[in-house]
């Protein structure tokens with residue numbers, strides 16, 4: 543049987559999940575990533591995966607890596623709370639839909655808060671010969687014989703039966719495939735960072751809280767641990783603050799090496815992922831280019847100004863513990879739905895086609911779901927020896943049906959809760 547060659551552009555969560563899924567099913571896979579190496583830039587902190595993402599990982603990853611992923615993730619109560627700036631509860635809801643599978647032993651919790659760098663390290667395990675770093679795709683071209691050739695910034699070329707653009711919100715693959723696709727600035731700026739839960743300041747506060755103090759979290763307001771994510775909102779058009787606790791059941795630095803086979807994972811302490819967001823046109827919010835030029839202390843100071851004195855003191859206390867070195871700014875984008883296009887040897891997944899605001903925590907979930915859907919349709923085509931383009935057509939039809947409604951729901955919720963345009 544012909545071994546199909548697949549090029550995946552982008553080693554993000556979607557691209558790496560697809561690489562595992564296809565490799566396990568006998569495809570010849572090569573991933574090309576622009577970054578010079580895996581640690582070339584901050585990858586962010588926490589990523590929450592619910593049913594679509596967990597099911598996608600489970601179907602694509604080798605079982606032992608999936609188990610290690612869950613073992614090194616945190617599982618705070620699977621609820622998302624929205625509070626006003628005085629901490630009155632506005633809504634408090636369970637996270638996305640559960641499934642029969644999530645009631646089983648493989649996935650005891652319906653939602654997990656992964657440390658994103660740890661998840662990426664797990665996804666990269668076993669792919670050393672598959673992922674090529676320092677490979678920025680510049681262009682691709684369809685050949686007469688139905689294959690596609692990709693060109694990279696270093697002059698390298700590669701050909702395959704299928705090229706998958708998993709290259710994120712600024713996708714070069716999309717730009718060439720669907721020049722009509724529009725990705726809009728969602729009018730939202732974020733300052734994102736970590737509140738460490740095991741640093742010296744926290745330990746000192748815990749000691750000061752007395753003998754019953756429970757380790758690193760004793761001095762922190764308990765409500766921050768009651769939900770997998772809490773949004774504290776200043777109201778429409780005003781800033782908001784988000785808190786997502788990541789307390790590992792098993793420390794990645796210990797669980798990885800103890801795993802069989804051993805998976806080297808960096809040590810990371812418990813933390814709360816914390817972001818302060820505001821509309822781009824908020825009077826205190828500078829332009830994004832200015833924001834990008836600010837260092838950690840200046841970003842923290844700006845966040846302090848955005849969150850006014852009349853916010854609950856707990857919020858200020860938490861923000862005081864933000865690690866300034868962990869802070870970086872983000873601009874949020876959202877895709878407009880793209881009308882159907884003709885299927886071919888080039889397709890897209892994840893943020894490359896359906897970027898969305900993070901308010902519902904569904905971007906990575908949907909990127910991983912895409913990887914699982916595409917793995918399934920391509921495998922069926924390969925098994926039945928039908929052309930891959932038929933599988934691409936089925937995948938694109940389904941992906942447009944489930945993904946763009948999630949983009950729209952994220953936009954609606956973003957408008958209601960956090961001042962998205």
Ligand SMILES: Cc1cc2nc3c(=O)[nH]c(=O)nc-3n(C[C@H](O)[C@H](O)[C@H](O)COP(=O)(O)OP(=O)(O)OC[C@H]3O[C@@H](n4cnc5c(N)ncnc54)[C@H](O)[C@@H]3O)c2cc1C
Nearest residue numbers: 552554555556576590679709710892893903904905906907
């Ligand atoms: C603050 C924040 C919090 C979030 N939290 C959550 C959450 O809790 N849950 C959730 O589901 N989603 C969350 N998201 C959304 C999630 O991060 C994204 O949807 C997800 O990372 C998309 O994955 P991807 O693989 O499609 O793209 P990416 O992760 O963006 O990966 C794309 C990769 O392609 C590479 N690349 C780009 N261009 C090229 C090129 N020309 N050649 C080669 N390589 C290239 C990039 O370097 C990158 O490595 C959050 C987003 C933000 C901003």
